[in-house]
Amino acid sequence: xxxxxxxxxxxxxxxxxxxxxxxxxxxxxxxxxxxxxxxxxxxxxxxxxxxxxxxxxxxxxxxxxxxxxxxxxxxxxxxxxxxxxxxxxxxxxxxxxxxxxxxxxxxxxxxxxxxx
Numbered sequence: 003x004x005x006x007x008x009x010x011x012x013x014x015x016x017x018x019x020x021x022x023x024x025x026x027x028x029x030x031x032x033x034x035x036x037x038x039x040x041x042x043x044x045x046x047x048x049x050x051x052x053x054x055x056x057x058x059x060x061x062x063x064x065x066x067x068x069x070x071x072x073x074x075x076x077x078x079x080x081x082x083x084x085x086x087x088x089x090x091x092x093x094x095x096x097x098x099x100x101x102x103x104x105x106x107x108x109x110x111x112x113x114x115x116x117x118x
Contacts, residue, residue: 026072027105033063036116041067046089052082073105080106085113
């Protein structure tokens with residue numbers, strides 16, 4: 003977003019929304035059974051920056067089939083990441099199909115993974 007000038011008029015209230023363009027994004031990973039939609043615990047998901055720079059994050063889904071993390075954002079337009087399952091829950095097949103994630107400044111994003 004471009005810089006903008008703000009004119010303050012005495013006696014007038016004007017609400018402003020200011021977003022810190024580099025505030026981390028909130029990531030929610032959901033892991034479910036492909037047929038039943040049941041949440042799956044114990045899946046290990048690697049989240050890696052698609053740009054090749056930055057640090058990878060490893061998440062393990064809990065009893066509710068979810069995991070959360072803060073993702074660093076290095077661009078006002080968002081930072082691309084790729085999520086890949088590296089260990090399937092017990093009794094399920096590993097699905098290494100990558101999931102693309104865009105972390106926007108101060109935004110919330112969800113990445114959903116399924117297993118059979």
